[in-house]
Amino acid sequence: MGIRGLSQLIADVAGTAVRHMEIKHLFGRKIAIDASMSIYQFLIAVRQADGGVLTNDSGQVTSHLMGMLYRTARMVENGIKPVYVFDGKPPALKGGELSKRSERRQQAEESLKTATEQGNQADMDKFSRRTVRVTAEHTAECKRLLTLMGIPYIEAPCEAEAQCAVMAAKGLVYATASEDMDSLTCGSTILLRHLTYSEARKVPIAEYSLPRVLELLELTMDEFIDLCILLGCDFCDTIRGVGPKRALEFIRKHRNIETILENLDPKRYTVPENWPYKEVRELFRSPEVTPVADIELKWSSPDEEGIVKFLVTEKGFNEERVRSVIQRLDKARSDSTQSRLDGFFKVLPRAPADKAAANKKKPSAATTTAAKKAKSLKTGAGKR
Structure with a gap:
């Protein structure tokens, strides 16, 4: 949920702290992504025609794997180096919020049952999405897929957002990618919202600058x-x-x-x-986080046959489509040798002017008088 009303407050009072962009403008950036939130989004957004979660012929849920595969590939194709961060144990203070979420999910399940009995498709779709829960199995399968894709991930000791924020604040990554505004509260210097679904929903990525937010909010x-x-x-x-x-x-x-x-x-x-x-x-x-000094990030080539075995053989994905995504990943890796210009150049403070230049000899009075006289003669000739 994040911080209630913070995004609107920033829009009203500190609007210039936010800039909107296309995904291509993040070329060459390392970005820490809240993995649990991403999986939750995939389970809600990647659906079958009837509104139910995506499943294979065996009835296994595959929405999370489909979303992770395609959206991660799109980021890599745009030159982004993603690193996913998974939640650890929740803080004790979060117990009340987790209980509320559980109650809301139970209410949604009861409403879904009623809608199903009545054959109300619109309500069935609405309440089905409200019952979504990220399980340990979903998480484990996404970690396996990321490893096969050559994408690094980190298991945070506590909240993923806090771990992402510290990584951004310490310069290990450029930004945190999350929908929750408390990434800023945890100290992330840059927060990216809508990164993982900006193209699919035709929504621009919103980049929040924490230093600018603080400046404008005073x-x-x-x-x-x-x-x-x-x-x-x-x-x-x-x-x-x-x-x-x-x-x-x-x-x-x-x-x-x-x-x-x-x-x-x-x-x-x-x-x-x-x-x-x-x-x-x-x-x-x-916050309780893993020190940045203890984190090593490494992106590697995808394991084509490993991905095919997992997604095609075990999960029933279309082999042609999976191999096509792998080819895109390989091509993106070969094209990513180019770096951002700001990685090569550092802006330095202007050096003091050279003494010889600073004390440059001014023209003498005689020289100045001669110049004025010449100009006067030239102007007079023009008038004649």
């Missing part, structure tokens, strides 16, 4: 984290009655949550009981 990073907690996140409730604009107003005036609480009108605003905002703040400031 906040420090610590103040921005407190703003995000006020807006609402996966880890705690927020103050009832405080919307996005009021939250920004409070942070700009009081600079932190403690001072806001000291000056809050209890008749107008309700603070959650036992509100763990301090613990959440620390979770955003110092």
Whole structure:
């Protein structure tokens, strides 16, 4: 879910912190991708004609593998070097949000059952998507496919978004690719939204610059984290009655949550009981991640026969189509030897002018007078 209302708040107050682009403009970039979110998107978006998840003849779900294969290949074809990051254990503070999601999924399953009994196809499709859950099997199969494709992946000790953010902040990758705005709260200097489905849905990629966001919102990073907690996140409730604009107003005036609480009108605003905002703040400031120094990223050639065995023999994919994708991957790797220009050139501060140039001898008074006289004679001749 990310941070409630943050994208709209940035659009309203710090719009120039976001630029929109086509995927080709990311040529040569290393990008960390939230794998679990990608798999979830694939399970929702890659569907059969009747709206159900994509399956093979044996009834095995294949939506996640189809999405991972084709969208990763498209990124590689556009010169991107993707690295997928998988979630580890969820933070203890996320337990409440996970329980809510489970309840919503149960309600969707009951509604799906009713829609099926009534033969309501529109509701069947809608509630079917709401029951989607990424399983350990989906994750394991995607990891296997990525290995065969020669694409690196990382298993985060905790939240994938936090791991991606640290990798971006430390310069191991250019950006985090996720739909959740809390990638910015975790410190990702660049956030890319809509990367994995921009072409399919004809939606431009949105690039958020965290330094620019902070500048335009007139906040420090610590103040921005407190703003995000006020807006609402996966880890705690927020103050009832405080919307996005009021939250920004409070942070700009009081600079932190403690001072806001000291000056809050209890008749107008309700603070959650036992509100763990301090613990959440620390979770955003110092998330549990694998140190960047311990991460090695390596992209390699795809294992053609291994991919064919997995997807065609075991999962029932069309062999001609699979081999076509592998050929595209091979060609993209051979074409990717070209690098971005900013990888070769570094912008340096302007050096002080050479003393000889700085102290360049000015023309003497006699020289200047002679020049003026010559110009005068020339002008007079022209008039005659």
